[in-house]
Amino acid sequence: MKSTETSYPIEKVRAQFPALERTYKERQAAYFDGPGGSQVVLQSITAIAGYMQRGGANLHGAFPSSWETEQVISEAREAAADFLNVQPNEVAFGANMTTLTIAIANALGKQFKEGDEIVVTEMDHRANVDPWLMMAEDRGMTVRWIPVDKEKLTLDMQDIDTLINDKTKLVALGMASNAIGTIVDLGPAVRRARQVGALVAADAVHAAPHMPMDREEQDIDILLCSVYKFFGPHIGIAAIRESIFKDLEPYKLTTSPSYYPDKLETGTQNHEGIAGIRPAIEFFASLGEGQTRREKILSGYHEIEMYENRLAARLREGLGALENVTLWQAADDVPKTPTIAFKVAGYEPSDICVILAEEHSIFTAAGHFYASTLGDVLDVNKTGGWVRAGLAPYNTEEEVERFISAIASL
Known part of the structure; x- marks a missing residue:
């Protein structure tokens, strides 16, 4: 399908999310909290419940429910591989992105020594x-x-050749800011990392719901995301380049598998949650066209991006026109996710969220959203952080206008 301003199938999309039927204070709830966790698509809910209803089992059993569990995991790996443009055997699942990253860092650390360097960012x-x-x-x-340019609200890469040098072993980058929405240009840091032989780890948790992932094109060694940010259950995904994964030595039980990707998946996995991964990914494909699932996913992303960006532009315009509202956003020529951070003069951010919920049935969140260094750099933490409005494919024009009117009423 080719999207225009009127052709995006918003009613078809909304029908796939049961949570949107919720009411609060006798009004239909409007979810603007997607950056903290999206609502779950019906197909994913059905798959989770179906797995449990049929009878779950652990792996390596000589009976049908065990074989079915292994099949569920295999199908989820294949879907994640299409989603991220990686190989299925490079995909590992875990409790969440944070837990996986800690495990990967502990394992990688065994390869490094005193005097080696790593690079992280303030964003x-x-x-x-x-x-x-x-x-x-x-x-x-x-x-x-890597510092944040406080005026441009982007990463300042001007000293990248010094920051990333011959001692650098790993560069950790976020693909998009979960607080202010800036989509990061990874190119300068990745190219410099390649020049000095450093690994690149990328956090795609906030980016994955809004823009297509391509490990090969983006030249990333360790790519991490979380399914609960893109319409599925609370599961983390790590895609680790095979040449790195094979030598990784995670902390694990002596009896656990020593082959990848299983060696990173310590303990019994959340099998019912894993059953919900493929349907969540196929939600993107359902909005697109193509011969393969990967092609459909990319096409579906295109539809979502155009729709979300149009809503976000209206939300930024409406909020920006209000005298006492301050937006934290990069310039118009900087790509952004549909995530808007703002403050209202005279109000604590958390108080605004209470007013939005109790008086307008709009769900938002306030704070630094674990981007605490960014909050310090931009000097907002001591005043409660930001209010964050995040759009998803299921939000509507009416909800955006409702949000603007609610803030205007303050």
């Missing part, structure tokens, strides 16, 4: 900072930070 969620900082502290490594 990132702490899940793509603290695991690497802990690793660096354990190994006696030096940490360097």
Whole structure:
């Protein structure tokens, strides 16, 4: 399908999300909290319940429910591989992105030594900072930070050749800011990392719901995301380049598999949650066209991006026109996710969220959203952080106008 301003199938999309039927204070709830966790698509809910209803089982059993569990995991890996443009055997599942990153950092740290260096950024969620900082502290490594340009609200890459040098072993980057929505141009840092032989780890948790993932094109070694941010259950995904994964030595039980990707998946996995991964990914494909699932996913992303960006432009315009509202957003020529961070003069951000919920049935969140260094740099943490409005494919024009009117009423 080719999207225009009127052809995006919003009613078809909304029909796939049962949570949208919820009412609060006798009004239909409007979810603007997608960056913290999206609503779950019906097909994913059905798959989770179906797995449990049929009878779940652990792996390696000589009976049907065990074989079916292995098949569920295999299908989920194949779907994730199409989603990220990786190989299925490079995909590992875990409790969430944070847990996976800590496990990967602990394993990678065994390969590094005192005097080696890592690079992190001031814009990132702490899940793509603290695991690497802990690793660096354990190994006696030096940490360097890519700063935020406080005026442009982008990463300042002007000293990248110094920050990433011959001692650098790993560069950790976020693909998009979960707080202010800036989509990061990874190119300069990735190219410099390749020049010095450093690994690149990328946090795609906030980016994955809004823009297509391509590990090969983006030249990333370790790519991480979370399914609950794109319409599925609370499961983390790590895609690790095979040449790195095969030598990785995670902390694990002696009896656990020593082959990848299983060696990173410590303990019994959330099998019912894994059953919900493929349907969540296929939601993107359902909006697209093509011969393969990958082609349909990319086409579906195109439809979603155009729709979300149009709604986000209206929301930014409406909020920006209000005298006492301050937006934190990069310039118009900087790509952004449909995530808007703002403050209203005279109100605590958390109080605004209460008013939105109790008086307008609009669900939002306030704070620094674990991008605490960014909040410090931009000097907002001491005043409660931001209010964050995040759009998803199921939000409507009416909800956007309702949001603008609610803030205007303050």
